[in-house]
Amino acid sequence: MHDNEHASHHHEESFIRKYIFSLDHKMIGKQFLIYGLIMFFVGGGLALLFRWQLAYPEKPLPVIGASPQYLEEGEVVTGVDKMWERIYESEKEEWLEVNMPNGVIEPAFYNMLFTMHATIMVFFVVVPILVGAFGNFLIPLMIGTRDMAFPVLNMLSFWLAVVAAIVMAIGFFVPGGHAAAGWTGYAPLSSDPQWTGVDWGQNLWAISLLIQGFSSLVGSINYITTIINMRAPGMTFFRMPLVIWSLFIVAILLLLAFPVLSSALALLIFDRLAGTTFFTATAEGGGDPLLWQHLFWFFGHPEVYILILPGMGIASELIPVFSRKPVFGYRSMVYAMIAIAFLGWIVWGHHMFQSGMRPALGSAFMTTTMLIAVPSAIKTFNWLGTMFRGSIRFTTPMLHAIAFVSMFVIGGLSGIYMANTPVDIFIHDTYYIVAHIHYVVFGGSLFAIFGGIVFWFPKMYGRYMNDTLSKIHFWLTFAAFNCTFFPMHILGVGGHMRRISNPMQYEFLQTFEGMNIFITMSAFTLGFAQLILVFNFFWSIYRGKVAEKNPWHVNTLEWEAPTPVPHGNFGQIPTVYRGPYEYSVPGEEADWIPQAQPEHVPATSGD
Amino acid sequence: MLQWLPENVSTFGQGVDNLFTLIYWITVVVFIAVMATLITFLIKYRHREGHRAEYIEGSTTLEIVWTAATTLIVFGLAMLSLPQWNKIKSPTDFPENPDVVVQVSGKQFNWDMTYPGPDNELGTDDDLELENELHVPVDAVVHIRLTAEDVIHSFFVPQLRLKQDALPNRFIDVWFKAIKAGRYEIPCAELCGFGHSGMLGYLNVHTQADYDAWVKERWPQ
Incomplete structure (x- = not known):
């Protein structure tokens, strides 16, 4: 399948082959990482725009908003006023004039902002980084092989994702604006342009996600094939690091789940462009709006686990390394992930408790949903068990891993409220849901991503990230994250609906004005804290301290490869002699034994 | 946190709030226990020179204990919730012979309320249509026939602890019995277009x- 001879003969590659249309899994991983980081700023920027509107409804944005004098008396005071004057005088309809006249966010534009924030964060940030970047970089290195099974497919996977991002970006500038029916795109709002006024924006949204679906599909086939067939000698399934297990399970979920979304998107496109009525109940018969919800969430719930499982995998790598202890209950960690993946298929109805689905089905879905607490609890307790009687080093990656566990506990516990059908009647479609998803996907997945970046950066780029900056980034993010998202639980308990652009229109939400302002301030802090990460990331690629081969004293195979990792990864494919977490083994002098270190008779006895 | 809940004014709302409170205390206790353990471990087992981690691979007993304990708690919660859920949402469990029946239809961006009038039948001459104003008596069983004209909306009355999506071409029955007179907001809770915010x-x-006076005014015999 793979030509080892070819790999070991190092030959110079052209710039294009090496950096752009690369076939090397490590370069493709880095490409996905930078792609994800760029999109992270797009998605985050959109969030800051709508956070402004929520805190200061109908008030002009800072920087691009017109001055009060201009708004009240039409008196041009600032340079920005002059810009608006020019825009209003111009013949054609300017983009800014349509979406945010005077710098005030229009309700339709607001809907577009949160729709695209979620779409970009889910499909273009978290999945590309967790699965695309870490999956690509880590799988061949950690299972001990030279590259992915299908390098050309791997390259295709990345470039399809780029095409999807371009198509998605075009949507912002078409007449009628971008998709504005929520990232969940509920029909009939999404399936008929007359309800939103959004025309090609929604079509491009669907087409872009279809392309992104192909990218994921191609990637997941590659991951599954590679993990099944190309493990190094001695690397049995139960000697695989947990992050590889998580990526393996996620690849299977992606392979099975994404086609469901693709089918739903295809039907949506037919409804919009060919006049079919799959998702509209018409007098002549036809479809049903709930069909969309069933299809979307049948994909969507496994998708949520796609977003969190690799985060769990990364945490499961970092915690044993920095506790210098074996992972507590390795096998039960694997079984818990398999259980989460399996249960993920039979809980989608909990998104639809209030949708008009039969109430008896609601009861069934409540039971399956609550069962997810079991494997989640197993994982949490095992992480704690891993730290028990350890020798914990508070490195930046470990701080992120600890944050991951704590935030995942909050996100998991808040899930119980929504799983409970009677309580969900009240908190469904409120900020409680927004709080929960952000504790899981930001508090969970993103902290794992940050920890993983700092941890594997020395292997990726051969240098360390600046530790002071990393620590500042961690503490600022941790504080600002909690200040941003924890109060959203309280908003939810107060009944604050999600997806409304102006809470001050409601009498019962008047009391939350101050809290909304506080959340917005925290969100801006959170956003600015990420600039530190990006600066540190790019600065360290060129200026960071040069790293040695295995700076954290880790057992797994990726640290056996030379730094920087050459094309083909290993001089000679390593042989694996033991599990990945043999730390502080009694009778051994060092507190770690690499997976590839041959068995040996203990040199001295009686120590 | 629970003091932020809006005042409850429905007969079944207390049941929802009780479950809310129960889950609140379960999660608070679990959260504090987990965090206390975590912080203790972080302090107690922090790296010190000359101190080595203990080689522990796991414990089957502990795995069984926490698997069983979690399973029991969540099943217990599910069992407690079923009757509440059926009481609120399952049409077969609704109180019979409602005092008032109203059809409520969501459309971009209003709630249309249709009263059947004295003949108790919709689609007749004595129907009364009101925009965004629903009138009911206190302590009376109200049945609402919920539907929508264009896209999905969601009928939400925070103080009643009631929320139900309204779907085009489908009629979904909900019920409530309010126990306190007053004027309460009915926001739309499901994104329904650019006017979603403020659909009220x-x-x-x-x-x-x-209420009798209101009825008399509307339908003078």
Whole structure:
């Protein structure tokens, strides 16, 4: 399948082959990482725009908003006023004039902002980084092989994702604006342009996600094939690091789940462009709006686990390394992930408790949903068990891993409220849901991503990230994250609906004005804290301290490869002699034994 | 946190709030226990020179204990919740012979309320249509026939602890019995287009006398 001879003969590659249309899994991983980081700023920027509107409804944005004098008396005071004057005088309809006249966010534009924030964060940030970047970089290195099974497919996977991002970006500038029916795109709002006024924006949204679906599909086939067939000698399934297990399970979920979304998107496109009525109940018969919800969430719930499982995998790598202890209950960690993946298929109805689905089905879905607490609890307790009687080093990656566990506990516990059908009647479609998803996907997945970046950066780029900056980034993010998202639980308990652009229109939400302002301030802090990460990331690629081969004293195979990792990864494919977490083994002098270190008779006895 | 809940004014709302409170305390206790353990471990087992981690691979007993304990708690919660859920949402469990029946239809961006009038039948001459204003008597069983004209909306009355999506071409029955007179907001809770924010109706719960007067005014025989 793979030509080892070819790999070991190092030959110079052209710039294009090496950096752009690369076939090397490590370069493709880095490409996905930078792609994800760029999109992270797009998605985050959109969030800051709508956070402004929520805190200061109908008030002009800072920087691009017109001055009060201009708004009240039409008196041009600032340079920005002059810009608006020019825009209003111009013949054609300017983009800014349509979406945010005077710098005030229009309700339709607001809907577009949160729709695209979620779409970009889910499909273009978290999945590309967790699965695309870490999956690509880590799988061949950690299972001990030279590259992915299908390098050309791997390259295709990345470039399809780029095409999807371009198509998605075009949507912002078409007449009628971008998709504005929520990232969940509920029909009939999404399936008929007359309800939103959004025309090609929604079509491009669907087409872009279809392309992104192909990218994921191609990637997941590659991951599954590679993990099944190309493990190094001695690397049995139960000697695989947990992050590889998580990526393996996620690849299977992606392979099975994404086609469901693709089918739903295809039907949506037919409804919009060919006049079919799959998702509209018409007098002549036809479809049903709930069909969309069933299809979307049948994909969507496994998708949520796609977003969190690799985060769990990364945490499961970092915690044993920095506790210098074996992972507590390795096998039960694997079984818990398999259980989460399996249960993920039979809980989608909990998104639809209030949708008009039969109430008896609601009861069934409540039971399956609550069962997810079991494997989640197993994982949490095992992480704690891993730290028990350890020798914990508070490195930046470990701080992120600890944050991951704590935030995942909050996100998991808040899930119980929504799983409970009677309580969900009240908190469904409120900020409680927004709080929960952000504790899981930001508090969970993103902290794992940050920890993983700092941890594997020395292997990726051969240098360390600046530790002071990393620590500042961690503490600022941790504080600002909690200040941003924890109060959203309280908003939810107060009944604050999600997806409304102006809470001050409601009498019962008047009391939350101050809290909304506080959340917005925290969100801006959170956003600015990420600039530190990006600066540190790019600065360290060129200026960071040069790293040695295995700076954290880790057992797994990726640290056996030379730094920087050459094309083909290993001089000679390593042989694996033991599990990945043999730390502080009694009778051994060092507190770690690499997976590839041959068995040996203990040199001295009686120590 | 629970003090932020809006005042409850429905008969079944207390049941929802009780479950809310129960889950709140379960999660608070679990959260504090987990965090206390975590912080203790972080302090107690922090790296110190000359101190080595203990080689522990796991414990089958502990795995069984926490698997079983979690399973029991969540099943217990599910069992406690079923009757509440059926009481609120399952049409077969609704109180029979409602005092008032109203059809509520969501459309971009209003709630249309249709009263069947004295003949108790919709689609007849004595129907009364009101925009965004729903009038009901206190302590009376109200049945609502919920539907939508264009896209999905969601009928939400925070003080009643009631929320139900309204779907085009489908009629979904919901019920409530308000226990306190007053004027409550009915926001739309499901994204329904650019006017979603501000789609707002009002539920007017009258005393029986006021309600009778309102009926008399609307349908003078």
